[in-house]
Amino acid sequence: MSRFDLRPYQQEFLAAVRRDFREHDHLLGVAATGSGKTILASELMRGWNGNCLFLADAQELVHQNADKFFRYAGEFAGVEMADSKALLGDRVVVATTQSICRRLDKWPRDYFGLVIVDEAHRNTLGAMAAQVLLHFESAKVLGVTATPFRSDRRQLGSFYEKISVEIGLARLIKEGWLSRILIKSVPLPVDLSQVRTTAGDYNEGDLGEAIVPHLRQAARLIAEHAHGRRTVAFLPLIATSQAFVQACHEEGIRAVHVDGNDREGLRAYERGEFDLVSNASLLSTGWDHPPTDCVFILRPTKSLSLFQQMVGRGTRIAEGKENLLLLDPLFLTDDHSLIKPARLIARSQSNAADLSERLSGGGEVDLLEAEESVVQDRESKLAEKLRLTAKRKARTVDAIEFCLSLHAVDAADYEPELSWECKPPSDRQLEALARAGFDTDSIVYRGHASKILDLLFTRRDMKLATPKQLAWLRKTGHPSPETATFDEASEWLSDCFGEGRAV
Template structure:
């Protein structure tokens, strides 16, 4: 583990922090300790400056060895970002995207930045002959799409960088690709030293009984949409936004385009400035939406997974997780979008609408990455199940909802206690549910003018009803 005091140090070309310098030194020391073809995985939280670190590594490697560096990315935004960073530190580089069919002047470049699928196609079709590559750097290394390229660079050193050293494919653990993991500073350390903003997290319990797990190990889009397109969930989302994130620049993450569009319609109808963005938008549409988001105070973007990487708007003040996930990587990526620190922004808000906090803990909690790297199966097997999460949940009626039942003196009803009491008295235990229904009905009658009002109030008790049934 890289240790040491984190502090700013001035540098005319690029300001590097002590922990970044220490990471670079540690990585070079490890490569020098082994023969060629040694694979290192480096972990650093989102916002810690991974791009800066591996760009400096590329510059130093070229200078010290005279050999070329190949940097692999999986999204065009990351390719552009990496190329820009390299150019800033005077590393002449060539981006290999879909428009590049060949590189006739290879001697002019010591560094390439390549989209993984494009490069794989060019190499497979023998359109490119990349010579004198000594180091391959893999950005967002937890994605498995990169593995197909490693056979072309079997004699090269490989450096993978990621915020979460947990493979996107549970059947292809990262320990099978990388010889060792180097762990950088933790989120809490970077927050303490004012390199990341501090998150304040609020969690709203949701019933996830309808969710189904797909072959990739995460919840399916289809089952997520059943839960999150529901009218009650939309109402709960707007309530959570108004309670915790109103008037803040906000990103809302969803699992499914249809859900995101429903969120857009709901917020638009409520009068909030919101745009929807998904991977079906072309480059010009995407740019227009993101520019609008940057320039509009209190703006909201609702999206799917398109903004989890390669998207940097420092003044984001709130992240809403309007989805459940079993992916620790995705959990950290989504929250990380709000972690950039500014002179005018030291904290940000996280609103969890998917029981993710109960599943993974706080974003800034300490994580034993070495253990996860070496034993990923053990980690997955011990993820808290949705059943256990909901079993531990205790429903408490929100203050705003209580106001709608202000004429009632009793809001709670312990179904479990009533069940046991009826059983001990020799009565049918299921009478407890009848008693719970009667208590809800009394609340609605006490606070309504007529039957229509009572029916509207019943709709507001869905969470309370679900909790009592669960008991």
């Protein structure tokens, strides 16, 4: 992809970041796996007037990101990691946080004007990351994350000043950039209760021991539920992956194992000579084969980014591909840290629990349709809460009711994420909301006021009905109050109440 082929949402992402850097130093951008985060970073660094540092979250991603930047921008990037040493004079440097932290002495504090932090929810708040960001404290910082969880982003609020833009997985699917995802829960009685945790994730050796006795049953699940699909399977160890492929052969499945020592099987899978390719995390990043339309994760994890990366191997669209089937083994554990498919799009723990319940009900369940059902339930609960507790002043607009009327559930059920959002609304915000007819006593957070004003200004620019008009249109049975223009609303309400009625 050249810089002239940027997708609309990528242009939106970059425009928002460039605009917000005029007023803020530390920005957070949310971009789902599959959105082209490397392209976004490359284009931002390509056009930056000064030196840039890209902090990768893992060693295997450093050379990969440096290579992608060269292919995109036609400019070499220095690599700071292990035996590779970037040079003073390199305009763009790609590094792990750990490597550059150990070598800060060689870098002038004002050397980088832009620092991009990949996997920001894990790669910002640690001790080494803090040293690096403090050393380059005059630089603009863009943190990039794929997590939709509010709690993950709230932790980042002590450093990042604003969530500049959010390009979520659900949006990319709805707009046709990524494949629709079907979730099918399948019974596989792997007991994770005795699996230890190492470096924040399940111990791979323990996982291998827990999973090996169930590989033949897992192969049968593939034969039953993924027949005719192109499948990628993830296992915790090379030996476990090899054993799983053998179990697949015994079930008549054309399967091949690949690892770092032998990738010929991967090329054969891409040519269509095999229906399933199995690996131990080798393919979680840096590999895409769009026709792949089934992902089987036999490598349970507590890492959201790893889970997203594994699922992402099947989310690319391809001619003739209708959807991605994500087979979800029902692992036996009470560990709430286990990442489940609901975490791909759920914004909070309660949302994830509600969505997981719908996804595990049996049969193939469309992820977005399940989410829409959860959102409808949230709207109903909020509407009932509003009905029971509303104490609105006469002739004022209730913020929750206004947001619900536009199906802006996240604005109606608002929770602050960044530190500035937790502050009380500014006098200027309260004045603008009061002029629009809102009951300002119910708006307690600056971030909530900002979201409501964004909705209000968008509607004003589109010449749509005002909040007061919208409320009366709903009360008087207008067929489409959300899309009625200001003039249409005025005419309708005049017919209902007469010319002298002020709304």
